[in-house]
Amino acid sequence: MAVAEEGHVGRAARKLHLTQPPLSRHILALEDELGTRLFERTPRGMMLLPAGEVFLSHARRILAEVDVAIARTKGAGEGEA
Amino acid sequence: MAVAEEGHVGRAARKLHLTQPPLSRHILALEDELGTRLFERTPRGMMLLPAGEVFLSHARRILAEVDVAIARTKGAGEGEA
DNA sequence: GATGATTACGGCAGTCGTAATTATA
DNA sequence: TATAATTACGACTGCCGTAATCATC
Numbered sequence: 602m603a604v605a606e607e608g609h610v611g612r613a614a615r616k617l618h619l620t621q622p623p624l625s626r627h628i629l630a631l632e633d634e635l636g637t638r639l640f641e642r643t644p645r646g647m648m649l650l651p652a653g654e655v656f657l658s659h660a661r662r663i664l665a666e667v668d669v670a671i672a673r674t675k676g677a678g679e680g681e682a
Numbered sequence: 683m684a685v686a687e688e689g690h691v692g693r694a695a696r697k698l699h700l701t702q703p704p705l706s707r708h709i710l711a712l713e714d715e716l717g718t719r720l721f722e723r724t725p726r727g728m729m730l731l732p733a734g735e736v737f738l739s740h741a742r743r744i745l746a747e748v749d750v751a752i753a754r755t756k757g758a759g760e761g762e763a
Numbered sequence: 764g765a766t767g768a769t770t771a772c773g774g775c776a777g778t779c780g781t782a783a784t785t786a787t788a
Numbered sequence: 789t790a791t792a793a794t795t796a797c798g799a800c801t802g803c804c805g806t807a808a809t810c811a812t813c
Contacts, residue, residue, distance in 0.1 A: 609792075609793095610792075610793065610794095611791095611792065611793085619779085619780095620779080620780055620781085621792085621793070621794085622779085622780075622781085622793090622794075622795080623778065623779055623780075625793060625794060625795095626778085626779095626794085626795095627778095629794080635752060635755050635756060635759070636756060636759070637755060637756055637758070637759025637760070638759065639755075642786090642792090642793065642794095643787085643792090644786075644787045644788055644790095644791070644792065644793090645787095645788090645791080645792075646791095646792070646793090647792090647793085650759075651758050651761075652755050652756075652758040652759035654758075655751075655754050655755050655758040656751060656754075656755040656758075659747070659750070659751030659754065659755070660751065662747070663744060663747050663748060663751065666740070666743070666744050666747070667744060669740070670736075670737060670740030670741065670744065671716060673736050673737075673740065674716050674718060674720075674733050674736050674737040674740070675716060675717060675718055675733075677718070677732050677733040677735075677736040677737075678716070678717070678718025678719065678731075678733035679718070680732070681731065681732055681733060690767075690768095691767075691768060691769095692766090692767065692768085700804080700805095701804075701805055701806085702767080702768070702769085703768090703769075703770080703804080703805075703806085704803065704804055704805075706768060706769060706770095707769085707770090707803085707804095708803095710769080723767090723768065723769095723811090724767095724812085725766070725767070725768095725811075725812040725813055726766080726767080726812095726813090727766095727767070727768090728767095728768085
């Protein structure tokens with residue numbers, strides 16, 4: 602998500618308090634796991650491919666739902682306590 | 683999810699091709715992260731608490747959505763290739 | 764004393780960061 | 789030659805498994 606938003610691995614890495622290489626490896630590992638390129642590499646940075654857009658929109662929604670799950674679980678726990 | 687389904691850390695661990703201690707630690711870490719107990723420990727095993735049920739239902743749906751995300755992304759990638 | 768979860772502890776895998784390399788304009 | 793990504797490589801953190809311990813019936 603950070604790479605998609607920034608358009609650069611380097612800038613995204615700074616945002617995530619990481620350096621370029623590990624983040625680059627994460628992207629490559631994810632593409633490998635999915636069996637699909639998510640980004641087009643350009644000399645100016647990274648550009649989302651259609652498959653990347655599809656994955657990005659799912660990822661955003663799923664992460665939002667994780668937040669909801671955490672909040673609801675905490676709420677249920679406090680209700681009990 | 684496995685522990686909830688089996689009702690025992692040990693049985694769940696076997697199902698996951700793991701041993702008891704790391705799985706027990708995962709559960710404890712998750713409870714710590716959420717700040718809430720998910721299971722009641724009984725001498726016969728683990729029983730879901732209400733907060734655990736809430737978390738379980740969210741977890742199931744979220745993992746199913748991850749599968750959908752993967753499938754759709756792969757599909758988009760192949761459509762492009 | 765048996766069953767089942769948890770804690771201690773040593774070893775290994777995976778991920779990080781720095782440095783070097785590759786690629787394109 | 790400048791920018792940006794990737795690969796090489798050494799170091800460290802974190803997770804696993806075995807063994808020991810705690811707790812309840």
